[in-house]
Amino acid sequence: MLPFPVLIQPGESPVKQVVYAASKAILAGVMRAGDAFPSVRELSEVLKLHPNTVQKVIAELVRDGFLAVRPGVGTVVTTGPRAPDEDRRRALHASVEQLVVEARRLGLECDALVSDVETTWTAVFGATRLTGTGGGAVAVPRRGGGRTR
Amino acid sequence: MTRVVVEGVSYRYDGRGDALHDVSIEAPSGAILGLLGANGAGKTTLLQCCAGLREPMRGRVLVDGVSSARRALIVSGDVGYVAESVRLPSDMTLAHLEWWIAPLHRRWDAALATSLRERFGLDASRKLTTLSRGEYMKAALLCALAAQPRVLIMDEPFAGIDVVTKDEILRGLLATAGTSGTTMLLASHDIAEIESVLSHVAIITVGRVRVSGSMESVRERYRQVTMVGGDALLDAFAGEQRWLEVERAGRMLRIVADGERTPLDAGMLQRRFAGADSITVEDLSLRELFSSVVRGTRADSIRAEAA
Numbered sequence: 203m204l205p206f207p208v209l210i211q212p213g214e215s216p217v218k219q220v221v222y223a224a225s226k227a228i229l230a231g232v233m234r235a236g237d238a239f240p241s242v243r244e245l246s247e248v249l250k251l252h253p254n255t256v257q258k259v260i261a262e263l264v265r266d267g268f269l270a271v272r273p274g275v276g277t278v279v280t281t282g283p284r285a286p287d288e289d290r291r292r293a294l295h296a297s298v299e300q301l302v303v304e305a306r307r308l309g310l311e312c313d314a315l316v317s318d319v320e321t322t323w324t325a326v327f328g329a330t331r332l333t334g335t336g337g338g339a340v341a342v343p344r345r346g347g348g349r350t351r
Numbered sequence: 352m353t354r355v356v357v358e359g360v361s362y363r364y365d366g367r368g369d370a371l372h373d374v375s376i377e378a379p380s381g382a383i384l385g386l387l388g389a390n391g392a393g394k395t396t397l398l399q400c401c402a403g404l405r406e407p408m409r410g411r412v413l414v415d416g417v418s419s420a421r422r423a424l425i426v427s428g429d430v431g432y433v434a435e436s437v438r439l440p441s442d443m444t445l446a447h448l449e450w451w452i453a454p455l456h457r458r459w460d461a462a463l464a465t466s467l468r469e470r471f472g473l474d475a476s477r478k479l480t481t482l483s484r485g486e487y488m489k490a491a492l493l494c495a496l497a498a499q500p501r502v503l504i505m506d507e508p509f510a511g512i513d514v515v516t517k518d519e520i521l522r523g524l525l526a527t528a529g530t531s532g533t534t535m536l537l538a539s540h541d542i543a544e545i546e547s548v549l550s551h552v553a554i555i556t557v558g559r560v561r562v563s564g565s566m567e568s569v570r571e572r573y574r575q576v577t578m579v580g581g582d583a584l585l586d587a588f589a590g591e592q593r594w595l596e597v598e599r600a601g602r603m604l605r606i607v608a609d610g611e612r613t614p615l616d617a618g619m620l621q622r623r624f625a626g627a628d629s630i631t632v633e634d635l636s637l638r639e640l641f642s643s644v645v646r647g648t649r650a651d652s653i654r655a656e657a658a
Contacts, residue, residue: 213636215570216547243529247522252383252550253529255566 204240204248205233216251220259221266228268228279230327239269239277352416354380354534355401355502359410362396362558370396372558373410378534383524384551385637386538389645393558394538395434398504401536402432414502428456431500431533435507437491439479445490446475449497456498463527464497470523485516492520496527505537509544517541521548546637554641556648562640573640574615578604580627588624596643602628607635607643 206227210216227233240248245256260277263269270280305315355378362371371393378384388394399405401412403419412419414429439448445468453459468475471489473482482490488508495503509517525548527533539545546566553563562569573595578588585604589597596607608615617632624630635643 210547212543212546212638214634215567217567243526246525246529249547250518250521250525251547252566253525254381254550255547258567 217258221262225268233279235281237279353377356413360407361409362407369558374560376553376563378551381532382550383535385549386553387641388555392555398506402430402504428498429501431495431503433491433495433505435510441480458499460497467493485512499531503533503535509541542638554644561644572610575607575633575635577631578627579629584624596647
């Protein structure tokens with residue numbers, strides 16, 4: 203068994219699917235900084251993925267700052283992703299635009315969409331927020347924690 | 352050096368047309384290549400040419416640069432071959448069989464044989480004749496894998512085998528591919544089940560290669576576009592060129608395209624066909640791509656006969 207939930211569906215790239223599942227689990231605190239990440243061999247066997255495909259998954263997660271390779275130890279979960287670079291911010295903006303247009307087509311007002319986004323955010327990540335500029339994900343109470351932006 | 356290179360291979364059975372026509376594919380060390388084709392497409396003939404069991408009329412198959420026809424690679428243990436119809440010596444137990452074949456292979460790995468036996472849940476003291484179909488195939492694959500060939504050829508190893516056993520076998524193959532660097536050529540009709548396991552794929556229809564390459568490159572190259580809109584728009588898009596496949600029902604049109612000929616981008620299509628209700632560009636599963644390629648080839652041959 204793997205320490206994060208993932209079910210590979212045919213059609214979409216398995217690399218994308220596993221990267222998505224692992225980063226979601228790390229952001230949501232299912233896996234925490236310092237936790238050992240499964241080996242290529244283990245991921246390959248459990249998910250029935252070719253080892254080359256698993257190598258690509260790990261390379262992407264390392265590149266995005268979710269994992270670090272410790273020689274002699276293996277791959278471990280790190281404190282969180284680096285600050286997003288400009289290209290990827292722009293890519294995200296395109297998705298947001300799509301979401302906004304789709305919401306409008308369904309006749310939703312902006313606040314209804316924002317409240318949907320907030321509910322989903324909490325459901326996936328719990329009441330966590332990114333703090334500071336170092337890019338580390340730290341869980342802080344949403345209300346009454348005495349910490350405001 | 353690329354581990355397996357199939358170079359312009361053609362093969363013809365007496366009194367029939369080309370079973371294989373100018374087939375070229377490549378698979379690097381450690382690759383698991385899925386060879387897909389409808390019944391009679393030429394998969395078995397191609398695999399037998401790779402194993403050196405048949406000599407191509409034209410072209411050649413190289414394993415680490417050595418022609419598979421010139422040297423009996425299968426005898427030297429460089430190439431392993433397991434087919435659905437494989438027969439093991441019936442009087443033997445698995446332990447006896449291992450003892451018997453180990454000295455024939457210079458890279459025989461007894462520890463690997465033991466670990467595969469445990470992984471596959473095989474009892475070494477049972478006579479091979481008493482094994483179920485799935486156990487029999489696992490025993491055959493155990494012997495082939497423990498010999499650590501450079502290339503392992505598997506022709507329909509999963510025919511008639513239950514899903515749990517299939518998973519055990521796939522995991523055994525992955526564990527071995529990851530550590531020994533054996534290149535595997537796998538012909539199977541269970542496309543959805545083997546898709547994730549593959550690093551490379553080749554689709555053949557009537558003896559010709561239609562699609563081949565790494566899974567990643569193939570996934571990026573072939574796309575499906577679904578367009579919903581009025582007749583004039585759908586006509587315009589459908590008639591734009593000879594797509595790999597075109598399907599239409601009511602206000603919806605689905606095409607499968609080779610992105611190498613026509614780069615397809617949702618934004619570009621949305622601008623060009625601004626009147627459409629929706630346009631989506633999506634990845635294809637291997638099973639969908641296979642079906643499109645096979646149906647496309649059949650439609651072509653019907654057109655050719657009619658002309």
